[in-house]
Amino acid sequence: MSAIAPPFPEAARKQLANPQLRANLRRATSTIKAKRALRQAEMADWEELRAAAAAIKDRMISQMDVYLEQAEAALTRAGAQVHWARDADEANSVVTALVQATGATEVVKVKSMLTQEIGLNDALRRAGIAPFETDLAELIVQLGHDTPSHILVPAIHRNRAEVREIFLAEMGLVGRPAPPDLSSDPNDLAAAARAHLREKFLRAKVGISGGNFLIAETGTLVVVESEGNGRMCLTLPETLISVVGIEKVLPTFQDLEVFMQLLPRSSTGERMNPYTSMWSGVTPGDGPSNVHVVLVAGGRLKALAEPAARPMLRCIRCSACMNTCPVYQKVGGHAYGSVYPGPIGIVLTPQFRGLDTPLDRSLPFACTLCAACADVCPVKIPLPDLIVRQRHKVAVAKTADLRPHLEVLAMAGAGWLFRRGWRLALAGWALSVVGRLRGARGAIGPLPWPMSRWTRARDLPAPPRQSFRAWWRRGSR
Amino acid sequence: MITARDAIFAQIKAALATAPPAPPAAAPSSLTSPGSLDTTEWRDGEATSTASSTVDDAVVTLFAERCGDYGAAVVRVPSRDAATEAARLLADHGVESVVAPEGIGAALLAALANAGIRAVGDTPPLSAAELDQLDGVVTACRVAIAETGTLVLDHAADQGRRALSLVPDTHLCLVRAEQIVAAVPQAVTRLRPSVAAGRPLTWVSGPSATVDIELTRVEGVHGPRTLLVVVAE
Ligand code: SF4
Numbered sequence: 001m002s003a004i005a006p007p008f009p010e011a012a013r014k015q016l017a018n019p020q021l022r023a024n025l026r027r028a029t030s031t032i033k034a035k036r037a038l039r040q041a042e043m044a045d046w047e048e049l050r051a052a053a054a055a056i057k058d059r060m061i062s063q064m065d066v067y068l069e070q071a072e073a074a075l076t077r078a079g080a081q082v083h084w085a086r087d088a089d090e091a092n093s094v095v096t097a098l099v100q101a102t103g104a105t106e107v108v109k110v111k112s113m114l115t116q117e118i119g120l121n122d123a124l125r126r127a128g129i130a131p132f133e134t135d136l137a138e139l140i141v142q143l144g145h146d147t148p149s150h151i152l153v154p155a156i157h158r159n160r161a162e163v164r165e166i167f168l169a170e171m172g173l174v175g176r177p178a179p180p181d182l183s184s185d186p187n188d189l190a191a192a193a194r195a196h197l198r199e200k201f202l203r204a205k206v207g208i209s210g211g212n213f214l215i216a217e218t219g220t221l222v223v224v225e226s227e228g229n230g231r232m233c234l235t236l237p238e239t240l241i242s243v244v245g246i247e248k249v250l251p252t253f254q255d256l257e258v259f260m261q262l263l264p265r266s267s268t269g270e271r272m273n274p275y276t277s278m279w280s281g282v283t284p285g286d287g288p289s290n291v292h293v294v295l296v297a298g299g300r301l302k303a304l305a306e307p308a309a310r311p312m313l314r315c316i317r318c319s320a321c322m323n324t325c326p327v328y329q330k331v332g333g334h335a336y337g338s339v340y341p342g343p344i345g346i347v348l349t350p351q352f353r354g355l356d357t358p359l360d361r362s363l364p365f366a367c368t369l370c371a372a373c374a375d376v377c378p379v380k381i382p383l384p385d386l387i388v389r390q391r392h393k394v395a396v397a398k399t400a401d402l403r404p405h406l407e408v409l410a411m412a413g414a415g416w417l418f419r420r421g422w423r424l425a426l427a428g429w430a431l432s433v434v435g436r437l438r439g440a441r442g443a444i445g446p447l448p449w450p451m452s453r454w455t456r457a458r459d460l461p462a463p464p465r466q467s468f469r470a471w472w473r474r475g476s477r
Numbered sequence: 478m479i480t481a482r483d484a485i486f487a488q489i490k491a492a493l494a495t496a497p498p499a500p501p502a503a504a505p506s507s508l509t510s511p512g513s514l515d516t517t518e519w520r521d522g523e524a525t526s527t528a529s530s531t532v533d534d535a536v537v538t539l540f541a542e543r544c545g546d547y548g549a550a551v552v553r554v555p556s557r558d559a560a561t562e563a564a565r566l567l568a569d570h571g572v573e574s575v576v577a578p579e580g581i582g583a584a585l586l587a588a589l590a591n592a593g594i595r596a597v598g599d600t601p602p603l604s605a606a607e608l609d610q611l612d613g614v615v616t617a618c619r620v621a622i623a624e625t626g627t628l629v630l631d632h633a634a635d636q637g638r639r640a641l642s643l644v645p646d647t648h649l650c651l652v653r654a655e656q657i658v659a660a661v662p663q664a665v666t667r668l669r670p671s672v673a674a675g676r677p678l679t680w681v682s683g684p685s686a687t688v689d690i691e692l693t694r695v696e697g698v699h700g701p702r703t704l705l706v707v708v709a710e
């Protein structure tokens with residue numbers, strides 16, 4: 001999440017040079033994509049479900065204040081303590097203070113996009129608290145001192161041999177070491193992770209989670225997962241802190257009938273994910289007795305303030321749009337320089353962070369506008385429209401910049417040229433002269449700097465031998 | 478000083494004031510006490526009768542097939558044989574000790590004793606470390622979903638608190654055929670009273686699994702690695 005990350009095209013070139021990564025990504029995205037399509041085809045009412053999900057989310061968005069108040073009241077009634085955070089820093093300090101109040105110096109965590117977005121792990125470490133990720137892939141990423149490359153299978157860029165090396169070298173430094181005769185069989189690797197983490201679960205005093213949904217009428221939080229590490233974190237510690245984005249609220253419990261059909265099928269391509277936990281505050285005698293919910297606003301308010309941007313708040317983070325995106329399929333998650341990659345990432349990230357860095361300005365262009373994402377999105381987010389909108393914002397920001405941009409100058413030049421018919425005619429004639437001199441064939445390129453910035457990734461068609469006007473005049477004669 | 482809460486609400490209200498809500502917004506449900514859940518919204522669940530006391534054999538068959546797809550062992554037996562069958566299944570899987578929630582019923586406890594399986598109660602509550610020493614757990618469930626092969630526990634007396642069905646490595650779940658509904662919407666509807674009563678829910682679809690290493694499916698990471706299901710008809 002650093003501002004000095006290189007713009008997308010540069011980062012992408014580096015990722016594309018890694019054949020292992022490309023092979024892994026191709027396999028991962030095509031497998032999940034095919035499974036998703038299969039599970040969608042099983043459902044006769046898939047389109048109705050999508051429409052219902054979009055409508056429920058829109059209803060929530062248009063009255064977010066009402067539902068949040070309702071959720072807060074229900075949570076409080078159920079024995080949870082509700083905290084509010086305007087931004088990442090505030091959320092991090094709230095969570096840090098809550099952990100410190102328990103006296104714990106380590107916490108177990110279940111994978112959460114929001115805690116990655118706000119950089120919670122770094123904040124906890126600065127306060128002397130050790131956060132342990134418990135999702136297998138997140139464990140691989142954390143032990144490998146790495147960043148996730150996919151929101152669903154974050155360690156997809158690592159192969160089994162690499163995972164074995166990481167486990168052997170790193171597990172012993174932070175807890176129970178991997179067995180010295182560890183093989184690279186995924187079953188063995190998973191068993192090593194089970195043993196390593198079980199010790200942590202059994203002694204953990206504090207668990208930290210996100211939340212897929214928060215039901216306003218009952219204060220019920222929902223965590224959807226596969227491995228059971230989520231259940232461990234949600235059940236065994238005395239204190240549970242859930243960090244939840246304000247857009248995760250859903251009006252009623254019955255709404256889950258829609259989302260529990262859409263999310264697993266869109267996400268991992270399963271009819272249902274192995275485990276889903278739902279809990280409302282404190283249950284006496286069962287699970288944590290000290291339950292906190294931290295509701296985080298962050299960039300969501302910026303999206304809410306622009307009616308055209310609001311549909312992006314429907315996102316349920318299923319990752320279907322990524323797996324279907326031709327750009328993401330090749331480049332993977334790292335090049336996006338954000339916890340949110342792929343189609344939704346290039347919409348959300350500039351909305352949340354603004355358009356101040358070259359990276360954030362480059363993101364909306366990491367797209368071919370093929371619209372495949374819009375077809376698979378279970379909550380019907382009009383991703384291509386939102387991407388075009390972000391591009392427009394980038395163009396406006398560039399025009400407003402003090403530093404002249406070549407693109408802006410070129411557009412101004414084109415505007416000047418097109419404003420008078422004779423100017424265009426003259427330009428057409430001049431180009432056809434060039435075309436005739438060159439014996440126009442194929443494409444031009446690469447051009448010298450600064451035009452090379454255009455031609456290094458694209459072909460410039462060679463100028464024609466005659467302009468359209470000349471051709472027309474001849475034809476009508 | 479303005480609190481974060483007030484600032485957030487003020488900003489939400491200001492943001493929403495910039496444009497009318499896109500879709501016609503229904504009045505939000507006004508739940509004030511548990512038990513009065515708003516029922517005016519998604520009626521899919523109610524469209525198919527929730528009080529189906531008749532058991533549809535096709536639904537049971539679909540459940541057994543879909544639950545089995547995840548790698549769970551599913552057996553269908555007449556109700557009177559359920560306890561013995563459960564004990565036999567556990568013994569077959571090498572389980573020598575289980576935790577048994579208080580409400581699991583005398584028949585099952587007797588069958589376990591007959592099969593030589595040690596059953597441990599949860600009063601006073603066992604520690605996580607003690608649970609970790611046991612081979613398995615036996616529970617009932619609240620609802621099962623045929624279409625997705627899912628078991629839903631609401632952790633009532635016959636299911637025990639959440640940790641019981643989580644820490645031991647083998648989970649045997651007893652399902653009564655009439656608890657099986659066709660699809661997710663009916664299940665959500667049937668679960669509403671549990672949620673209104675403040676109960677937690679655990680939805681279980683097969684044993685714990687991951688595909689995090691090279692997309693190879695590995696059964697059992699943290700939750701029970703073996704899931705056994707006995708459907709009593
Ligand atoms: S934008 Fe849609 S498809 Fe993409 S992650 Fe969000 S919900 Fe899924």
